[in-house]
Amino acid sequence: MSCSVILKEKGLRLTPQRRLIVDIIHQDDAHLTAEEIISSVQSKMPGVNKSTIYRTLEMLEELNCVFKSEVDDKFIYHHAEEGHHHHIICRKCGKSIDCDEHIFHPVETALSRKYGFHADFKHVIITGLCSDCL
Amino acid sequence: MSCSVILKEKGLRLTPQRRLIVDIIHQDDAHLTAEEIISSVQSKMPGVNKSTIYRTLEMLEELNCVFKSEVDDKFIYHHAEEGHHHHIICRKCGKSIDCDEHIFHPVETALSRKYGFHADFKHVIITGLCSDCL
DNA sequence: ATGGTTATTGCACCTGGTTGCAATTATACT
DNA sequence: AGTATAATTGCAACCAGGTGCAATAACCAT
DSSP, rough: HHHHHHHHHHHHOHHHHHHHHHHHHHHOOOOEEEHHHHHHHHHHSSOOOOHHHHHHHHHHHHHTEEEEEEEEEEEEEEGGOOOOEEEEEETOOEEEEEEOOOOOHHHHHHHHHHHHEEEESSSSSEEEEEEOOO | HHHHHHHHHTTTOOOHHHHHHHHHHHHHHSSSHHHHHHHHHHSSSSTTOOOHHHHHHHHHHTSSSSEEEEEEEEEEEEEEGGOOOOOEEEEETEEEEOGGGGGGGGHHHHHHHHHEEEESSSOOEEEEOOTOOO
């Protein structure tokens, strides 16, 4: 189901600004930084305020249309439809690899058994060193 | 080995401001937020600038005297001597539990085998729901 | 198509954290 | 102790991201 439809169902309004932001996030398969989204939006529709963009991204995140994660103190966004996965990022060369969503299962099990804790492992950013940089 | 000695060895200077910051971090066993450290420092030595505090914390982190992690977009710090561990934090009630350092071993092994990646799992903040809030 | 309601926008300002730079001061040397 | 020198400080300005509010505009009912 498309983001726009989900918006409508919640009684939210589909403004030109929102349509553009949703388009941009869906066009680019890779993750985009907030900065990239802002400049992309503003190049296509000058005058759109950054607070509008941040608010739209926050809203899309709450609707589970978009996932937000943080790399190096900067936020990155990608749309949720491409399936869940984690990101491993090399702290030396910056290379980023998508990694299987199930990798944290043993940790989830252990936390649940030991502490009764239900952990949120969704779109986790794992930093470290890749094979080339070790 | 104490932080102050490590400082000296690197040719860095032990100023009154730095001495105070180091003291505060060592006095309090729990993790302190940047805000708490700033107000604690300034109550004991008014006029110390926040940039001095942030720079000192950054320096201590680089010397591995202090660990910095992020919870809810705020930074927390604790000294490294108390041994490594991770933090599980309930996103509903805010309760925080320290958790065993080895919990990520299976993930480390899997990442290494699959991608040749060496992950940094140090002082990870794990959010989720605790047993009381499920 | 028009008008009313209410979500959304743009603005200006705020926040925590960071940075460049001139003034200060801890340290090493004499 | 006095001086040179380079690290450190405080300041002011900056950054990304977030917020309160009045003006605007999307949507619904007529």
